Amino acid sequence: MSTITLFSASDAIAAFLLAHIAYVFPAPVKGWITSGDVVLGLASLIFGVILLGASMINTIMLIWWERKLLGRFMDRRGAMHVGFAGLLQNFADGLKLFRKDTFRPSKADSLGFWMSPTAYMVTSVVIFGILPISTGWNGGSLPLTLLLALVIFSFAPLFIFLGAWASNNKYALIGGMRSAAQMIAYEVPILLAVVAVVVLSGSFNLTTIVLEQRNYWFWAPLFLALIVFLTGMLAEMERIPFDLPEAEAELVEGWNTEYGGMLFAFFMLADYVRYLVGSILVVLLFLGGWTLPTYVPSALTSFPLAGIFWFMVKAYLVFGGFVWVRASLPRIRTDQLLRLGWMRMVPLALLSVVLAALVVAAHCLPVLGCVPSMGG
Amino acid sequence: MSGQTPLPAKVPPASAGPSAAIADMPLEVIGQPGVPFVEIETLRAREFIPAAKEALTSLLKEQANGKLIRPVFNWAGRNSLFPLHWGLACCAIEFAAAFGARWDAERFGVVPRSSPRQCDLLIVNGTVTWKVAHKLIALYEQMPEPKWAIAMGNCATGGGPFRTAYSVVPGVDKLIPVDVYIAGCPPRPENLLDGILRLEQLIKERGA
Amino acid sequence: MAEPAPSPPGEAPGTEEKPLLWVTRPLATAARQFAKSLWRPSTVIYPFERLEDPKFRGEVAVASGRPIGVGEIWDNYRGVHALNINTCISCNLCAFSCPDVCIEMVTVPGGDPKHPKKCPQIDYGKCSFCGFCSDACPEGCLSMTTRYELTAHKREEMVYSPAKMFEVYKSKLPMNPIRVERPKNEDQILLDPPICIGCNACARDCPTQCITMLDIPKTTPKPGEKVPKRIWKEPVINDSDCVRCGTCISVCPKDCLFWGTRQ
């Protein structure tokens, strides 16, 4: 395969590095160092570091993007004085938070208090790692990537609730409970919407799902599922109008009330990684991933890293849509949120599954002359 | 797919060492049994290790002098001041106006947070009474280091028009250390921004 | 108790707003604002642009989408005080009229040793910028400028000495132009002649020098009464020059001066 993939690139880097490091060691060690296992190990490490770095930089750019967009929605400018157009603002924020005192309230549970932000962060980054972003950037091309991503995505309430309970604060506890209830409630419609996509594409592998969208993107036939998925994602991501766990007006800062410094930065970054992951999932499942429609001139799709570029443009635009919603809607209440989830979203999602099945059936009808696109 | 991509069998010695002999030698030969250990590599190692050591020492020295990482953190700290979202009295309205569309304090990275754990700037925007004084101190103590305090307006600075009253603390500097005072009753939002810029200057000079 | 009645119709449309397709209208409103503020949000980039700049006034501001210039008639703003030391007459009126008692009269060089020249020193940690002092200043030497930035690292820096305020004056900032008219029927300072001992204290301390001690022909002493061996003098106050500061009343040892209206 001639294309450079992320893993082959990190492999090359590892081999290159090891070959040079090997200079300074005597022969037996040298031989071991340049052997395949070590190269593979180092390559995995580099692979991980690249993913981590990419997720962090993307996250920070996402925060910048949200602040600038939100500023324009609000008739103001947003961060603009630190770095060009405020690009360095979030790096400053991050560095500052890492340097600040990190302390645990005296009555908080030590293990839970320290563990939950770390675990929340790790799981969020892992999802980013396994999602394909282009044909080359393909972390875990497992047959069931989609399921794996959603499973890890739903770990979050556990850690949030753990952290909220451990901080021994009433606001945090209420926020954690709301968060858990809300995330669990919206798993169902999200999964049903995903089932619609799976029915249409016939695979749980995200790469296959993207490739299945070469003729048409799935948002058109599965518009209902897209709506359900977007709503569910808003709820899973705890953004306005569903940001009840962090509802500032009643619960100070929600479940991270007692967190400060680095741990707060972990929560914040992990949140934005989740926003990124949510946007990426929307792009993968409904907006054709890294592909562009065929009528787009090939000059736009043939430059290096074009796949990643267009994918990120789509993901940031989707996130811009989330920001738009945040700028214009109020927060709703827990009971209304749950009612919306169970009474509206689940039936809609079921309906969209039926629609997807109908579309597949239409494909199979020889009358229409379409080729069934099952398999993969 | 990429996950199953086999290891590249041969890595071409694209940019090899300085020695021509080494550069010409195929890479996998080095370190194979039977190939003699080349003296020049040892020399390179001997050169490399003290050089690396020296570089590391100088780095550590610079770090100890506060020239390496501290300026970066200082830059970060002064450019992202999170004030506590707390309105005391009249100045709180101008405090809010400073975050409104016209002045937009977020341009400087000033974002109010509601929880003192996540803040590093306490803007005392209004009259402090004895009844709330201990709560103010508690909030200040809940903020993690490094932290700063701004006394915004006359009431926080010196009690203002109410300093003769029985219930008012005549100046918040009696309770917590104040870094910057802002005059005005209430100060214009520009004045608040000016105070924040002045605090940034102070952090830059004083280091923190 | 009044019985419930429906809300009367307002003048403007918009009160009948009803939800349309859940959330479309708020989304559209936000998007419209987004498009409007894409190129020029209403933010004033403060340290680089200032509201009192000409670009935020008048027609220029209107052209950029605002209904009125943001900094219209900025000169009326009550900011930091400017003091013209040269014309200050040390009348204490500013200190007396200050509701927050933040003005202290301090000695400045320039007076004679007997009557040191005193000018106001303002503690901005107490001043509430009400403008009573500049309204009260009879000579117009203490006025408020449009300067609003005043920050300090130390509490002591918040105290502005006369010299510091003179520097503000010399920086030629626009002054607050509104002058308050004096009322037509001001109270005057009257004398209770029988009590006056002619001690000259009032004339000595009068900041405007509007009190002159004039010889008063005393009535013929009654037989047996001792006539003091000195010239009787009585203060005569020039009403047009008097600034009504009340200094003479406070220095009068015999309390023979009082407020009133001359018939």
Place this chain on the structure above:
Amino acid sequence: MSEMWVNMGPQHPMTHGLWNLRVRIEGEVIKDVEPEMGYLHRGIEKISEDRHYNEIITLMDRTCYVAGLAWEQLFIVAAEQALHITPPERAEYIRVLSAEFQRIASHIMWYAAFVQDIGLMTPFLYGMRDRDLILDLFQSYTGGRLTYEYMRVGGVRNDLPLGLTDRCRKVCDWLMDRFVEYDRLCLSSTPFHERCDGLGVLEAPEAIAYGVTGPMLRSAGSRRDLRKDRPYSVYDKLQFDVATATTADVTGRYLVRMEEMRQAVRIIRQCLDWLDDHPGPVMAAQLPRWLGAPYAPVGNEAYLLKRNYPTGVGFSMVEEPHGEAGAYIVNDGGEHPYRVKFRSPVLINIWASKRYLPGYRVADIPPIMGSVDVCVGECDR
């Protein structure tokens, strides 16, 4: 979860100021509330006893910092009654103009804070932006953005500058457009109605029993407005309607305030027309200087000695943006009032939360308390 007491305040985003709402909750349902005040008690009534009448005006701006001119008017009406002074008519019109602009500014401030409570962030900035225009107008003739020190016993400090009325008209037109935008962002959105409809219901008889006034009372259908019922200043010469709603809930209060802003624009336009046609003095002609002059060197004790002071009492109730504010001034014949007593509508409106909060959920506290329009400065004084 069993019952527990939660302290909301004094540092809490919901409170909009320094007060503490202690809430007893069971799960998420409110069982009982206990408002705690006094965190901003600045002893204004006591300080006023040692201040000259004109000096108390500087305190009035700070008593209610979102409606300074309304409180100045409240005090001035009572003080003029206590001192037997009649201001010129032009001054009265300027006062009404200022008070109505202040009403709009205060309601916009309320709107900005309220929508933030229910999670809408954008209108907060729109509100602050539009309020700044009104503050610009205030600054152009009073010299202050928030603390004006403009009204004096016997009139106002200075006349309106040239061209101000035109600018006021432009701002009025602009504001009328913005009100439509506010409604689009709130009334047109289903989540807003889901969040606010039927919350914090306080029917009129209970509202009156609990002393609740202002938009909260009018939202229950009562047509009570002191500007109509007991006209002070020149309100009897102006045309306007009393804004009411029938639902007595959060949405009703929203509707009442929005309509009040439109009515205030209507009043302002009438005032502007009158002011254009009737130039004249803005300060009463026959004023002893110590009393009614724009300034008085009252720090000098000698200045105040040996004068003949009138005696009297002054009582005024004013329809302030938050509700009915009252002032009672006892003048026993001195340079200072003997006793000044203010009635704060906010104190009572918050106090009645014991009646209208229990039964709802914790998530409903921000919209309900936000709809009260809390200004702690005047509540604690």
Place this chain on the structure above:
Amino acid sequence: MKTNELAARLTSKFGEGILGVDEFPGLLGRVRFDAAIASKLFHTFRDDLGFAHLTMVGAIDWIDHREVFYTLWSDADRVYVMLSANLPSDAPTIASAVPVWPSANAHEREAWDLVGIRFEGHPDLRRIFMPEGYAYHPLLRSFKIHEPEDLEVKVRSE
């Protein structure tokens, strides 16, 4: 209703308890009453005369005695009336108006806090503005405002 009508009605009902009904600028009148009949008078005003709204309760310290005043609003007559009672300085006690008008709750707590009037029958007569345990009633004339310098000394010593 006119002031003299009110006076006639009240005097016929309470007799000695009403000490006088004065003209008061801008109000229907000021009813001076004996503190002993307070509770009955409140009921009369609310039930018979239609003053459903209690707007203000305040107190004045006249050094030799203290005065409590209530202002009431009638929706039907659109008029305010003021009730006032003199209480002795050493035992300033009067019946609470809370059973009649619940809105009196906060007002009476304020009057207790600042002027030291005791309202009997008040459900929860605590300080409202000053912290619990504060020793003074600040609006009494005997309570002098601190000089700020005194306070600074106090702060430093703490």
